[in-house]
Amino acid sequence: MNKNYSNETMKLLYERASCRAFQNKEIPENVLNEIINAGLHAATGGNLQPYAIIKIVEDETKKRLVNDCDMQNLVANAPVNLLFCIDWRRIGRWAKACNAPFVATKSYRHFWIALQDTVICAQNICTAADAVGLGSVYIGTVESCFKELKSIFNLPEGVFPVVLVSLGYPIEYPAPANKLGIQAIVHEETYKDLDIDTLKELHDEKYNYKKFPLNQSNLSQIHEVASDIGGKKYADELLNNIETTGYINMAQRYFGLHYKANWSCVGNKDFVDTLLAYGFTWIKGEDFPVKNKE
Template sequence: MIDILKKHKTIRQYTDKPISEELLNEILEAGVRASTTGNMQVYSVVVTQDEAMKEKLAPCHFNQPMVKQAPVTLTFCADFNRFNQWCRQRNAEPGYDNFLSFMTAAIDALLVAQNVCVAAETKGLGICYLGTTTYLADKIIDVLELPKGVVPVTTVTIGYPDENPEQVERLPLDAVVHYETYKDYTTERIDALYEAKEELAVNKAFVAENEKETLAQVFTDVRYKKADNEHFSSVLLQVLKNQGFM
């Protein structure tokens, strides 16, 4: 299991081989064994396999091709709708119309998503997380007909790999692990921790093709711009309000 985790690669190209219902259910069963706050299981997973539904869902992820190519796309949702209904049907008034409850449900959903990904990889499948889910959550809500109390938090495509990409680099362990208390970073330590990443040929090419001076500028000026962050933050906050979490 540890070996599988250490060898993880993001797979964006898939063969046309379908995932059997039995295998998909086995993976989802492993997913729902994830830890959950208070054993409430305040999440839901929407499975997209129908070609017409993939066509509708793709624009919600900026038309990334893996959404339509993968045999299965899973949308993991923070979901207090089901739990709220159960409470009211048992003469218990829920108090989960707040941001903390959204965070609780979002964490639950992400734990399930990671379980599903690991289970899928143990079966020889490839996965790809789609960070676009929270950008266009309002559109996904419409396509998947999510009721009040339900917010999509991440999406994962799953299928049999049709590529074997190089493993993406990671920062060294001492860059992200702090013992006992958080140790803030000096200028010298930042330079040392990011040196290997910045010196990779693929990242140098990334800088050149975007006509930037540094790799950091590619992130701040091209990939994750302040204006975009602010816009999609406003969209997501409105989604939380509309879905009853604010």
């Protein structure tokens, strides 16, 4: 990007990118500790810091993440991986030792704030990593292997994995991706829908008007996804629309081929069961009974 930034921090934030190829080079312990400490200074509700970070450097553990959790191979090649978890166990033990009432795993409010705090900490670390010449990438597929992660890392009740970050020195720092700007994202005072043509144009600009070919594999996959979601009539109409335009657009590619709509909702019940297995009983939707005063 060729912009006049007001300072180096602005340049860093505008030009950050997800790095997926790392040099075979260790991160010095003092450098790693410095960027982790930057994360630990992030904003956090009530200054409680309800998170834990598991540092992963052993090759065997990295291989388990790839093999057992079906994560990308870059995880095995990254010098360091950090698993960010909500951690109410540590704080619960502290509260018990201090004879304080504690119900965080029974409260959606505590879960909601802890989730925010955990991700804010992770983002601080990613920004700090960029600042010292490292690269980073978020691995979101943590959501597909909660049970495996619980076993691999011996996660007790009250400790719940949120996201994995891979860190290392980039082979070549990638160019930043295009992003939607203020016109698409910021709403003045109240939410207002953009004119649909403007909305489509802004997304087309973001993705450089990219189009995808009409090969049989793509068309068959999209038809299957659309059929599962809206039935055969909807799927036939969608396919006819694609064939009429002569290409697959980015939205169709995202939700018909990549983040498939018929797959995205699979596992909702498993997620509820997983939260319960991790000790987060608020998901049952029961308010904690308040004892009557005597």
